[in-house]
Amino acid sequence: MSKASSGRRENQLLKRGVLCLAATMAPASAAFAHPHVMVEANLEILRDESGNVTELRHVWRFDELFSTTVLLDFDANANNVLEPAELASVSETVTQSIAEQDFFTEVRVGDQTIDFKPPQKVMVDFVDGQVLMFFSLGFEKPLASTAAAFKVSVSDPTYYVAMEIADESAVQVTGKGAACGVEIARPDFDQLMSQNQETLTEQFFNDPKNDGLGDEWLTWITLKCQ
């Protein structure tokens, strides 16, 4: 009898162990995805004569710690400044790399994903110990800015870089057309987490390659025109 009951207890213990493992699994896995780079992202939404959006201009400012690692690796003459030739070398590497991540940019009109033209190259500068990057993404066909559902998201799909749009002043709408402002909608992670608690872990393991994550998890910049 003692053997049987001890066996049952052990089984329970083991089951609890499995549950406990499952509980630790998700956060432990997620710990791989930590940003090591912070970027202050600024965006200009450019419009043509008729007020349609033709281009997105990115201006990114990298944090000082990450910037020193770039300085260390690209400062060929060790003078603590990145000069044009050195900056060109950074540019070449970056242009190639972020092209593979769609330039960290997603554009939607309604439910439709809008393609854009890649930039010739990403311009790079090094000012006051911080790496700066500038580039433009043009649209094949100008997009009506009055379309209520025009929105842009700026983020690194791999999580290596944490892209941050500080507030509405980080986004400018320029060119002709009606006066436009922007609205920034940030995901409410706590709410999303509690809504999705039950399905999240399941999703994560059943479909680890799932990239069909809902737009509600991203920060969106929406045009608001009069």
Add this chain to the structure above:
Amino acid sequence: MPVKNHANAILAFVLVAGLALLFLPELAHAANSLGLGNPEVTGQPRTGFLMWIQDRQAEFYKLLTGEMKAMREDGSHVVGLIGLSFAYGIFHAAGPGHGKAVISAYMLANEVAAKRGIVLSFASAFMQALTAIIAVAALALVLRGAGYKLQDATRWLEIASYAGVTLLGAWLLYAKITGRGHSHAHHGHAHGSHDHGHSHGHDHSDHAHHHHDHHAGHDHGPGEKCNAVDSEGSHAHLHAPDPSMLEKDFSLRQAWTAILAVGLRPCSGALIVLTFAFLNGLYFAGIAATLAMAIGTGITVASLAALAVWAKDAAVRISSANDSAAVVHRSIEIVGALMVFGFGAILLAATLQS
């Protein structure tokens, strides 16, 4: 009772498979999205959960970089910096996630003592800190302007590390399958229902020696009382005493291989902090922060190593109720060895491709 046997075997393997799953995302590995800075585990699917984690971690990274920048003006920020670095070590579970994966799998394959796992975990974490300090000191102070990149140095260290892990895995696998140096002469009587009476009074202060040695000369019979509460006690009687010096060296060499293989790949967080520190002349702060990260990392990895031992122990204990303990034990060890080999091989392949 074959049915019960099966049920237990399945449970045991669920437990081990759970541990394996813990490390699955490790396999998504590529050069980072910018092509700048240190290699990073990336290319992961965009899941809501990860987005949430990233949000938290970005805040944390901001605090850490803020404190580091403040160091330039006011040295008293070193206290906050050390505290944050320690927390960074714990939560990021080592920038190199491979540490916890390899050490835990190694524990499954080769160890029965949680204590040794703790020592291995801290030793490999400090080894990582040392690698980071040496790499950044060499490139930022000695070889500055000589055309070497930290990015490339890190890549080579990473390749060496993963090659080391692969070799360790192959070595363990060979040892486990041929029975060399381990796993022989198990006697699988039921341990779950009665206690054994050898009390290990001695302290394992020399953690490097092989666990078989402790039990040389122990003779125990049913009904005696067992005082050993840690996993060593419950495992001890699965192994035949074997005090041979050869085995002791064998195990010690494997442990060192594990420490070196894991420790060769520095933590990216440490590299960033050290680079900034060294280029701004904050040598003490950089090294202190890196060591604090190592302590934090050691704590996380040690917990997982202990969990691995506990899981293995539980699986063996349960199966011992129906005489399959030896088989389960041996199987888990082989799975552990396979995991070490698998991580090494896949990470090596991914790194060479990127």
